[in-house]
Amino acid sequence: MEKQKVFSLSEVSLHSSKNDCWLIIHGKVYDVSKFLDEHPGGDKVLVDASADGDASDAFEDVGHGTAARSIMNNYSIGVLEGSDPFLVGGYPQSLRTKDKKASSPITSLLQFLRPLLPVILLGMIWYYFSSKGKMPQSP
Ligand code: HEM
Structure with a gap:
């Protein structure tokens, strides 16, 4: 070059x-x-x-x-x-600002959690239905 x-x-x-x-x-x-x-x-x-x-x-x-x-x-x-x-x-300036935002701890945490979101949701649904089955039946 x-x-x-x-x-x-x-x-x-x-x-x-x-x-x-x-x-x-x-x-x-x-x-x-x-x-x-x-x-x-x-x-x-x-x-x-x-x-x-x-x-x-x-x-x-x-x-x-x-x-x-x-x-x-x-x-x-x-x-x-x-x-x-x-x-x-x-x-571009806009890209530089985006880089800065991405480095904040909250944004990093959200970015880390985003792919896990479906698993967390499925886990909550499964927990809800399985605990419902175990509940004592009211007379
Ligand atoms: C080497 C540097 C530059 C080049 C090659 C350049 C080229 C151009 C071109 C081709 C346009 C037409 C619109 C477009 O294609 O985006 C434009 C519009 C314009 N430029 Fe630049 N520009 C340069 C630097 C600057 C700077 C430093 C300013 C400072 C404020 C500036 C202010 C403007 C304005 C106000 C317009 C809008 C004109 C209008 O739509 O009425 N330009 N420029």
Whole structure:
């Protein structure tokens, strides 16, 4: 695999004007200077997002579709220094939030119990009917 160029945050932040605009999205660095005029959301949002530092949340909040995700590959120039290699690339925010939720102890317990649910229910029904048979009959 080709080695990616690594940029520091301060280096990226030097490029946030209408003529020279770099974006950080999910740990990757994009030079969108030549895309500004074509962006359906306009050039201003891109320049603003560039000045704000990490544009990942702004990018996901808009709900960009697959078209945007494939276009952005053409403008990738490298990765951000210190970014997690497992999260680099169009890894949607919603999936990251889901991962976090799944790690809470209650969710883990529910996930563990879910496959056992039919067995527990059958056990309860069996217990109910078998204990009914043993009950003393009223006169
Ligand atoms: C390399 C990065 C980006 C690419 C390639 C890109 C591309 C696109 C494309 C193709 C659309 C049309 C809808 C779609 O296909 O999802 C779109 C819409 C839009 N984008 Fe981006 N975008 C990028 C970054 C951003 C960022 C950082 C923002 C910041 C807020 C932004 C804001 C918007 C908005 C507001 C729209 C909606 C326009 C409308 O429907 O009126 N985009 N973008």
